[in-house]
Amino acid sequence: MNAIPYALAAGLLLAAAPALAHHPFGECAHLNPETVRCSGGFDEKPIPGLRIDVLDGDDNILIGGRLDAQASFTFERPAVPFYVLIDAGPGHVVEIDGEEVK
């Protein structure tokens, strides 16, 4: 549902918040073969403090933490298949498969 006519209809333009898409983002890359660094944020803005979890194929949390002051998080690459969740709140979660980490 296109947000603009609804915002207009509801008279919400007073909030002066243009109806831009609001999405979390995140990416991970190898610093070296053993180390992975992920970064993330929301609306194209890096957000320190976001929750980040590294999970195995059975959805057990292997490593959990928060993005640091640079909105990044560095961890040792697990020996097992894994995926990363950067969590900006319910419905706003980025999922990165370990296979896709370059």
Next chain:
Amino acid sequence: MAQPKSSARWWFLAHSWLALPIWVFLFFVCLTGSIATVSQEIVWLADPKVRANPPSGDAQMLGYDEIVAVIAREHPDAAIQSISRPVKSMFAWTVRASYPDTRTVNHYVNPYTGRIQGSEPDGFSFRQFIRGLHGWLLMPFDEGFNLAWYAVSVLALPLLGSLITGLVVYKRFWRGFLHPRLRFDRGSRVFWGDLHRLAGIWSIPFILIMAVTGLWFLILAILTDTHTELPSTAPDLPVLVARDDIPVVAAGQPAPRIGLNQAAALMRAHFPDVEPASLSLGSHAFSPITVRGQGAAWPLLSEFAQINPYTAKVEHVRRIADRSGLELFTGSMRPLHTGDFAGLWLKLVYFVFGLLLTLMVASGLLIWTKRTVKATAAVLKGAKGGEDEAIDAPLPASLAPPESGAAAGLARQWKRWRFHLSAVLLALPLVYLPQYLEDRKPARLFGLGEREVGQFMVGTWPVKLGEWRTEAPKLHDGEYEKSFTLALCQDCIAQVKAAYLRIGKPRGDVRTSGVLFSGSPYRMSADLRVPENLQPEVELWLTLEGWDGTVHRQAIPLADASPATVKWAQERSQ
């Protein structure tokens, strides 16, 4: 003003020509705007059910929970979304609630007696109509702001220009305050001229407000359509209730929530001087309750608190003081334009000055027809002599009516009608009116969208999925998005905490379930992000999460959910 005569004359001509070619359009926008400013009061006059008549002089207002309880008692299947009240205390509470047939109904509840005075489903509303007529000529919005919005808001420029040039040409205009002059006995040109000047000087602040705020609407559209965001002090993340804050409860019931009275009290602990005027219950289980009221220090903007309904923690407060100067300025533009922040008296002031401005457009035209043609010709010809002489000079040959013949007749018509041509713009509302009315018919507003995909069992919960529009994903800020709707079964509402949708199978962690559906349980909606390289044979996965912690999932082939999206994916893969 000690300008040379010729300079004064050019200013005068600039003033005359600013509004003239568009006078019909400007007249229309001023007139509809004047009506729009009191549209709520017109509804109040016309419709007793929106009034808040107290039964006796010392009647006490009911609490927020009591207002909600009235609806819950008399409409057990209603899902209440919000309760709100305009700035003015003469209005009833409006309780917005949704129903199993997906209607959203506004119930007007007397704040003193709790009586539901009337109920109105969403649809045609006089207020919205007059606002649409004034602001965008009823033209539908598709992507971003439409052309009519630009056409109306760009009028701020001639308005501002008219004000500035008007003050320059009206020599020592401030004397008009002390010695107002309105001559009835000197012919119509003199009368209209006096009126134009008198109304003009008394309207200086109003015209300035309308021009500046109108200009803001133009800037807002440009910013939005160019995806430019101004610096913001709003939180970086959406304010949501943490997953861990919601207690897991036994099957068949939602987690206990605080009431609106408590939420309002928590808000008032932060804003002792702010009267809660709008309480929103949130659009899904992770939404906070938002309690909002008119700012005490700056009545043009609201202050609000967002409260965790499960822990009663105040998750976020937004004060006037939290806003930057730029935000205060831009946020004040709309209330300043509509006059909706101080009560009835200000609305009436706006209405009167709006009508005066409308009258100035008309009187400006009348003055023009009586003299500007001559003045222009005089200046172009470099006529010597005083301004009045120039004005009263006979028409030069180039502007005089042609003698005869068909071509001459056309030319005469052109000369006569050219400055009324902006009236053609007024055909737009007529053209768009049928669609405007159609879009507000129940068949268009209600239901799950253009296509009901079907009923699916997700675990033990039957749900209906809908495709909002039977069209390909739409590009929105660089991302393709597709909207789906979902309706829970009546019995499921108390059991289901949240519903999610994603492309492809989620993993075991519930957080990987995708985008969250939000809205009334009778029609929730979700904007699904669609990758550009979407495979046509993918499945959508619907996840329902119960208040008891159970998670159920169901795959739905994209070919069933949205054939239009499959077609789009196939075309892109070729």
